[in-house]
Each structure stands twice: as C-alpha cells, then as structure tokens.
Amino acid sequence: MNELEELRKEIEEIDSQILNLIAKRLQVSSMIGEIKGKMGFNVTDEKREEYVKEYWTEKGRRLGIPESLVSSVLTNLISYSKMFQVKDSKKRRVTIIGYGGMARSLSSLFHLSGHNVVITGRDKRKAERLANEFKFVYMEEKSALDWSEYVILSISPSGLDYAESVLKYAKEKVVMDIFSTKSNTFRKLQTLSEQFSFEYISTHPLFGPILYPVGERIAVIPSQKSTRTQEVIEFWRKCGLVPVLTTPEEHDKVMAIVQVLAHFYMLGLLRSSNTLKKELEVGNKIDELQTTNFREISKILDRINSLLPVILEIQKDNPYAHKVRDLGMRELQDVLKSLGE
Numbered sequence: 328m329n330e331l332e333e334l335r336k337e338i339e340e341i342d343s344q345i346l347n348l349i350a351k352r353l354q355v356s357s358m359i360g361e362i363k364g365k366m367g368f369n370v371t372d373e374k375r376e377e378y379v380k381e382y383w384t385e386k387g388r389r390l391g392i393p394e395s396l397v398s399s400v401l402t403n404l405i406s407y408s409k410m411f412q413v414k415d416s417k418k419r420r421v422t423i424i425g426y427g428g429m430a431r432s433l434s435s436l437f438h439l440s441g442h443n444v445v446i447t448g449r450d451k452r453k454a455e456r457l458a459n460e461f462k463f464v465y466m467e468e469k470s471a472l473d474w475s476e477y478v479i480l481s482i483s484p485s486g487l488d489y490a491e492s493v494l495k496y497a498k499e500k501v502v503m504d505i506f507s508t509k510s511n512t513f514r515k516l517q518t519l520s521e522q523f524s525f526e527y528i529s530t531h532p533l534f535g536p537i538l539y540p541v542g543e544r545i546a547v548i549p550s551q552k553s554t555r556t557q558e559v560i561e562f563w564r565k566c567g568l569v570p571v572l573t574t575p576e577e578h579d580k581v582m583a584i585v586q587v588l589a590h591f592y593m594l595g596l597l598r599s600s601n602t603l604k605k606e607l608e609v610g611n612k613i614d615e616l617q618t619t620n621f622r623e624i625s626k627i628l629d630r631i632n633s634l635l636p637v638i639l640e641i642q643k644d645n646p647y648a649h650k651v652r653d654l655g656m657r658e659l660q661d662v663l664k665s666l667g668e
C-alpha cells in the first residue's frame with residue numbers, strides 16, 4: 328500500500344467511527360424523547376441546546392476545527408436528533424383539507440409521529456399527489472370528515488366559503504385552521520362551530536412550508552367553547568412542535584410586528600435591491616462580493632419572494648396593517664432626516 332492509500336484507509340476507519348457515534352447519539356436521543364413524552368415535555372429544549380452548542384464551540388476551538396464546520400455539523404445533528412424524538416403513542420385520525428406547502432409540511436410531521444392521515448380537497452388529483460408522497464390516503468370530503476377525529480383546514484382564507492360547505496360534516500370533530508390572520512376568520516369559524524357542533528381550536532404554525540419542522544412553534548387559540556385545548560396542545564407537542572397559547576387579538580397584534588412590519592420592509596428591500604442590481608449593472612457580481620449579513624438577508628428575500636401571494640394576503644388581512652405601514656414609512660422618513668437629508 329502506498330502512503331495515499333494508507334491515509335485513505337485511515338479516513339475510512341475514522342468515518343466508520345463517526346457514523347457509529349452518530350447512530351449511537353440518535354439512539355440515545357430517541358430514548359430521551361420517550362422520557363420527554365411520558366413527562367409531557369417539549370422535544371426542543373433551548374437551554375440544553377445552548378449548553379451543547381457552547382461545549383461544541385469551545386472544544387472545537389481547542390481542537391482547531393473551523394467554527395463554521397462545528398456549527399453546521401451540530402445544527403444538522405440536533406435537528407435530526409429531534410426528529411428521532413417525535414412519536415406519539417396515541418395515533419390520531421387526522422384529515423387535512425388542502426394540499427399546498429403547509430399541508431405538505433404538516434403531513435411530514437404527521438408521517439414522522441405515526442398518525443393516520445387522509446388528504447382531501449377541491450382538486451382530487453393534487454390531494455392524491457400529496458397523499459401518495461407520504462403513503463397517506465385520499466378520500467372525498469364527506470368520507471374524510473366522517474372518518475377523522477381532527478380536521479385541519481390547510482387552505483387560504485379566500486377558500487372560507489368552500490370550507491363552510493365542507494364543515495357541515497364536521498360534527499363533534501376538532502377543527503383547526505392555520506390562517507396567518509385571525510380576526511375575521513376566527514369569528515366566522517367560531518360561528519360555524521356553533522352552527523355545525525364541532526370543536527374549534529385555531530392554530531397558526533409559525534414557520535413556512537418546510538419539511539419536518541420539528542422544534543418550531545405553533546400558536547394555539549381556543550375558541551370560546553373549547554373543552555379539548557389541553558388535548559390539542561399535547562397532540563402538537565408530541566408531533567414535535569412547541570405550542571404557544573394565545574388569543575386572536577394578541578396573535579394579530581404580534582403578527583402585525585412579526586409579519587406585517589417585517590415583510591413590508593423586506594418587500595421594499597427586495598424591490599429596491601433588484602432595481603439597483605440592474606441600474607448599477609452589478610447583478611452578476613453580487614454573489615461574489617456579498618457579505619455574510621447580505622447572504623442571510625438574501626435567503627430571507629428569496630423565501631419572501633417564493634411566498635409572495637401569502638405575504639400579500641397577510642398585508643391585506645391583518646387589522647393593524649395600515650397603522651403598521653404608516654408607522655414604517657414615518658420611521659423611514661425619520662431615518663432619512665437623521666442622516667441629514
């Protein structure tokens with residue numbers, strides 16, 4: 328064996344040890360998941376993650392491993408470690424109405440936690456496609472709702488009339504929506520819940536259409552007559568999310584800042600940076616010369632761009648949107664003034 332081959336052999340042995348250790352870490356994590364499940368704890372423990380990160384960074388530094396490598400390996404490890412903790416001993420029958428990005432994201436979670444899922448919706452072909460991706464089943468609306476315990480409305484608020492025509496089959500089921508703005512839709516669905524005798528608990532997954540969103544947060548907003556809120560909180564917790572209890576008013580106020588204001592500025596940034604790239608003729612040099620801050624911002628801008636219809640819908644529906652945008656404009660003017668212009 329020449330020297331190159333010998334060193335490659337050594338790398339193979341090291342790789343094998345790394346893989347064995349990763350497998351062992353995932354097994355231990357899964358055991359931790361079982362204990363958390365029994366004790367009613369969230370999968371994600373931010374304090375513990377911070378401690379683990381500090382340990383990795385410090386030890387990595389002493390060993391001369393670049394911080395970016397330490398950070399990317401650990402971020403992946405923790406995220407898969409959390410996926411191995413997701414399981415629910417109580418299998419639920421969940422019907423998802425809709426087949427868009429968020430329906431897919433929630434499907435991936437239910438797949439992980441072992442629930443039985445049916446996908447339904449207006450477009451049979453699209454619903455079937457999503458069902459096939461996760462080995463779930465398609466049913467037409469009435470059968471799907473009859474069969475289910477939980478119904479998740481994963482459509483856009485503009486489909487509320489359609490929802491109304493389907494929810495007449497939801498008697499005694501728990502119905503949840505995932506709308507980003509609560510004020511109008513919440514009232515409407517609460518009225519329907521009384522009319523059709525279903526239990527309405529609103530939710531808002533606080534993440535985009537990503538696969539396996541383990542560790543992310545979900546807002547839970549019980550309606551006036553909810554009696555099963557605790558059960559629903561436990562359901563989401565065991566799916567690997569972190570439930571946060573709130574009210575429609577509080578939710579929409581927070582979203583005015585978190586979504587309306589942030590997206591408003593981002594939309595301005597997206598448009599002006601695109602125009603400037605053209606006007607200054609530097610479009611093809613941006614990637615090479617960008618800073619780390621700009622790279623992070625660009626990732627956010629790309630996401631905003633790919634979710635444009637939803638982002639604009641939130642700008643339209645949030646009851647504080649006008650106030651927020653007026654203030655946003657005034658603050659920009661003030662920034663301009665403070666720069667002496």
Ligand SMILES: C=C(O[C@@H]1C=C(C(=O)O)C=C[C@H]1O)C(=O)O
Pocket residue numbers: 356359370371372373375376379404405408409412
């Ligand atoms: C393994 C745990 O669960 C999660 C995963 C962690 C990890 O992989 O290191 C750390 C904290 C938790 O968010 C734990 O709580 O210790």
